[in-house]
Amino acid sequence: LHFSIFNFQFAILFPPTMLSPNEALNLVLQYAAPLRPWDLPVDDAWGHTLAEDIVAGVDCPPFHRSMMDGYAVKLADAGRTLPIAGEVAAGSVWEGELAAGTCLEIMTGAPCPRGTEAVVPKELVQRDADRVTLPGSIRVGQNIANPGSDCRQGQRILQAGMTFTPMAVGATVSLGITRVRVIPRPMLAIISTGGELAPRGGDEFMAPARPGQIHDSNGPMLACMARENGIKKPWRRQVPDRLEEIVHALRCMELVDIIILTGGVSVGTYDLVPKALAEYGAEEIFHGVSQKPGKPLLFARKEGQLIFGLPGNPLACHFGFHRYISAAIRILSGGPAVSDSFQGELTQPLQIKGERTHFIPGRAEYASGSPPRWQIEVLPGASSADIFRGCAANCYVEAPPGDRTMEAGELCSFTFG
Numbered sequence: 249l250h251f252s253i254f255n256f257q258f259a260i261l262f263p264p265t266m267l268s269p270n271e272a273l274n275l276v277l278q279y280a281a282p283l284r285p286w287d288l289p290v291d292d293a294w295g296h297t298l299a300e301d302i303v304a305g306v307d308c309p310p311f312h313r314s315m316m317d318g319y320a321v322k323l324a325d326a327g328r329t330l331p332i333a334g335e336v337a338a339g340s341v342w343e344g345e346l347a348a349g350t351c352l353e354i355m356t357g358a359p360c361p362r363g364t365e366a367v368v369p370k371e372l373v374q375r376d377a378d379r380v381t382l383p384g385s386i387r388v389g390q391n392i393a394n395p396g397s398d399c400r401q402g403q404r405i406l407q408a409g410m411t412f413t414p415m416a417v418g419a420t421v422s423l424g425i426t427r428v429r430v431i432p433r434p435m436l437a438i439i440s441t442g443g444e445l446a447p448r449g450g451d452e453f454m455a456p457a458r459p460g461q462i463h464d465s466n467g468p469m470l471a472c473m474a475r476e477n478g479i480k481k482p483w484r485r486q487v488p489d490r491l492e493e494i495v496h497a498l499r500c501m502e503l504v505d506i507i508i509l510t511g512g513v514s515v516g517t518y519d520l521v522p523k524a525l526a527e528y529g530a531e532e533i534f535h536g537v538s539q540k541p542g543k544p545l546l547f548a549r550k551e552g553q554l555i556f557g558l559p560g561n562p563l564a565c566h567f568g569f570h571r572y573i574s575a576a577i578r579i580l581s582g583g584p585a586v587s588d589s590f591q592g593e594l595t596q597p598l599q600i601k602g603e604r605t606h607f608i609p610g611r612a613e614y615a616s617g618s619p620p621r622w623q624i625e626v627l628p629g630a631s632s633a634d635i636f637r638g639c640a641a642n643c644y645v646e647a648p649p650g651d652r653t654m655e656a657g658e659l660c661s662f663t664f665g
């Protein structure tokens with residue numbers, strides 16, 4: 249009797265027309281939208297998606313810049329021996345004009361005084377105390393960078409939608425710009441649910457697990473994955489399997505962009521997350537994906553807020569973030585939709601069983617050959633709870649549904665992460 253009730257519940261939760269992993273991902277992408285832009289100081293904006301074009305308000309360089317350590321000279325003095333009238337260091341300005349028959353010692357990055365026609369590098373002159381002999385031929389403008397020769401005032405150096413890279417930070421700052429408009433990173437909260445979770449006393453302190461308890465390993469694992477995805481400070485919370493406590497935790501996180509719950513999304517008596525989400529007022533988009541691990545994956549939303557219910561099993565949890573949540577974070581952050589999937593060769597046979605798409609942790613190594621290619625050692629865990637073998641993995645291999653053995657040397661697609 250118990251078995252048939254279980255099956256009945258199972259059929260309701262996971263009807264035969266369960267979403268494929270791609271259909272599920274498409275729904276996530278469909279409901280995710282870039283966040284509203286805001287201004288950040290340039291070095292905090294690093295790595296974000298630009299929400300505005302960056303246009304040069306000034307010329308760069310801003311003055312006639314000496315490109316060498318050498319001497320500022322007139323062309324007519326080529327081949328002559330001249331007195332050195334003074335020195336222009338980087339950061340200083342020679343107020344007078346360069347007079348014919350004299351030269352000025354000048355450093356790289358210093359502004360050329362008025363009247364300078366060329367800079368002759370130190371290596372090309374002969375110096376004798378405070379006089380120098382110039383080479384016989386000097387080109388006009390030699391070793392002088394004109395104002396605006398690197399970047400003209402009014403030039404668009406970066407476009408909205410581009411990533412604000414370290415080089416872009418440098419270019420922007422060199423134009424004197426201190427704040428830029430970017431798409432922020434989403435605020436993200438992780439709620440670990442489960443009556444079996446040993447309480448956490450803080451980031452440093454972990455309470456010992458009493459009999460029947462386990463450590464909340466999903467919380468820290470997901471928080472680190474969020475940080476890998478550019479989220480500085482994901483919030484974390486732990487709640488037991490009690491409806492009102494889950495709902496309360498959700499209400500406390502009303503302002504965040506993404507809520508991740510772990511545990512309690514399956515068919516057990518105490519799997520209360522779907523009910524809590526309904527009470528919280530979220531709209532369920534899907535519950536159940538034809539994949540292994542992580543079949544009970546739940547996706548819901550409340551206005552702009554995206555909510556993911558991940559199964560408590562650690563490998564399922566890791567995979568759920570890897571495939572679905574990281575894609576959502578990228579879109580909310582204004583980035584491209586999905587990470588690239590690659591093709592690689594299996595190094596050993598892989599047996600697949602059942603009607604779900606399998607995602608198996610693997611280790612991809614770039615192997616020499618002609619052409620060089622990715623070779624993948626699969627590291628299947630003992631169960632959806634097993635994150636121990638997967639620790640050595642750097643990717644997930646995707647194996648289509650159906651009973652069959654993929655042979656060694658066969659091509660498979662995989663994603664890094």
Ligand code: AMP
Binds near residue numbers: 440464511519561
């Ligand atoms: P559930 O999805 O609640 O049915 O949990 C599935 C399995 O994952 C159970 O063995 C739980 O004890 C385990 N589990 C649930 N939450 C966590 C967590 N935060 N960290 C590690 N394991 C968990």
Ligand code: MG
Binds near residue numbers: 442443512518519560
């Ligand atoms: Mg549970």
